[in-house]
Amino acid sequence: MSKAYDPSRDGAKMSYASDMSYGDYLHMDELLATHHPQSDAHDELLFIIQHQTSELWMRLVLHELGAARKVLSAGGDFRPAFKMLARVARIFDQLNSAWDVLRTMTPSDYTTFRNALGNSSGFQSHQYRLIEYVLGNRNVSLMKVHEHRPELHAMLADELQRPSLYHVSLGALSAATGVSFPSQAFRMDNPHSADADIQRAWKMVYENPARFWDLYELAEKLVDLEDYFRRWRFNHVTTVERVIGFKRGTGGTSGVQYLRRMLEVELFPELWHLRTEL
Ligand code: HEM
């Protein structure tokens, strides 16, 4: 008889013939059946799992951002939204750490299967684009790559009909400070660009945190989120340079040059600019 500890003797349930098990609840069979390498290269599984896990975390980011936006636009207690935004920043940090795993793949490893990727690219990640749109970085021209998937294209188009997370934050800022903003600050189908009145209003908040505590806390949550997002962009471009140098991307962009340009994106520009004035 085995000497190994048998938890069933302490009551662990061992039979799941007619009860929901771990694998049932998480749909593990379906999940683990989703990897379809296009080559025999050893590292392709790493590449697939890295992307699939990123997409799963992005799904949660969208879930949290959508809920946070709802809370902020309801105009009541902001605290549940703060918790969600803090979680989003932590998710980005999680994604930032994940680059350490992918970085173990050298250019020699990657070239063994890069051809098999064809023209597919993260550039075509609809969830990534949705995150950008929800946050307020609405570059509409990037929707075109989703035209062959009408339901995804519609999802992005629907998002453009909703005020962004930054729009609803600005609504709350305007209500609290009494400063009104020009209508172009609320354009639905363009990336947000810095506005002097908005900066003035955020500056009022930072000059008097006690009076505007909710807005002050919201601002810092947004800055934190953007801080971690920027690190993600930076880790991405550095990994890309490390693995493919200055080759053109499979998605057809200039590659590293394109991604460096994306480093200039400012999601909440006024929150960064006001700091020089304090
Ligand atoms: C060795 C690994 C990687 C390489 C060489 C790489 C390369 C690139 C390149 C060259 C682009 C520019 C578009 C193009 O022309 O293809 C791009 C875009 C993109 N990649 Fe990656 N990538 C890598 C890993 C990842 C990972 C792990 C993710 C996570 C989901 C990711 C997500 C994205 C996204 C979302 C974009 C679009 C960025 C934007 O439009 O701002 N990439 N990547």
Ligand SMILES: N[C@@H](CC(=O)c1ccccc1NC=O)C(=O)O
């Ligand atoms: N754009 C990459 C390929 C790539 O990284 C990729 C390919 C398919 C699915 C996701 C990808 N990740 C990020 O772009 C390249 O040019 O090598």
